[in-house]
Amino acid sequence: MRLLRKSRRLGVGVAKAGFSVLELVIGTSILALIMGNIVMLQGATGNAYESGVFGSTLEEGADITMDRIALAIMSTSVDRLDEVLTAPSFVSSIEYEVVTDVVEGVPVVGLPERIEFDTPNGRILWTRNPDEDDQMQLTWSKFVPGLLEGEGAVPNGVDDNENGITDEQGLAFNRDASQITVRLTLSRTDSHGVVYTRTRSRRITCRN
Numbered sequence: 575m576r577l578l579r580k581s582r583r584l585g586v587g588v589a590k591a592g593f594s595v596l597e598l599v600i601g602t603s604i605l606a607l608i609m610g611n612i613v614m615l616q617g618a619t620g621n622a623y624e625s626g627v628f629g630s631t632l633e634e635g636a637d638i639t640m641d642r643i644a645l646a647i648m649s650t651s652v653d654r655l656d657e658v659l660t661a662p663s664f665v666s667s668i669e670y671e672v673v674t675d676v677v678e679g680v681p682v683v684g685l686p687e688r689i690e691f692d693t694p695n696g697r698i699l700w701t702r703n704p705d706e707d708d709q710m711q712l713t714w715s716k717f718v719p720g721l722l723e724g725e726g727a728v729p730n731g732v733d734d735n736e737n738g739i740t741d742e743q744g745l746a747f748n749r750d751a752s753q754i755t756v757r758l759t760l761s762r763t764d765s766h767g768v769v770y771t772r773t774r775s776r777r778i779t780c781r782n
């Protein structure tokens with residue numbers, strides 16, 4: 575009887591010990607799961623943060639560059655703007671003079687300026703007094719691909735993105751009467767190999 579009680583006590587003891595081990599295993603597994611989730615979550619948050627920063631930087635860059643181009647075109651008149659081809663053709667560079675004032679019907683103009691696509695380096699350049707000794711040049715944007723979004727990697731004689739212009743470059747201007755349509759794509763690849771692309775298109779009216 576005493577032995578039985580002893581063995582029962584032992585049995586209870588073993589069961590208790592087994593449960594504790596099981597608890598420990600489950601506890602450890604849950605902890606591992608939670609820790610794993612936290613690590614994954616941190617990773618995902620990091621990626622999302624990078625994606626967000628990348629996307630918004632590109633977004634901002636596209637908007638600022640488009641605003642600058644629009645301001646330049648709005649401050650020149652059609653007859654102070656070099657030939658800009660009509661669709662389906664385009665140009666990727668414009669030269670113009672900013673009309674600063676009109677005195678007795680005669681426009682007062684500033685120094686010539688140029689906005690161009692530096693194709694080899696994927697940049698949009700703005701130059702005041704181009705090709706002169708005192709020319710001043712600024713990079714308005716980087717990360718401009720050879721062709722506009724949707725036109726593919728190489729010119730193929732087809733208007734792949736169906737915007738009425740064939741094989742337009744990453745920066746493209748075309749004309750419709752006194753209006754100039756500007757199209758612009760910026761594209762970047764992040765450290766994970768994800769490509770971010772932002773495209774802007776705006777129709778701008780030259781001043782009279």
Ligand SMILES: [Ca+2]
Pocket residue numbers: 725733734735736737738739740741742
């Ligand atoms: Ca096109």
Ligand SMILES: [Ca+2]
Pocket residue numbers: 725726728729730731732733734740741
């Ligand atoms: Ca094409």
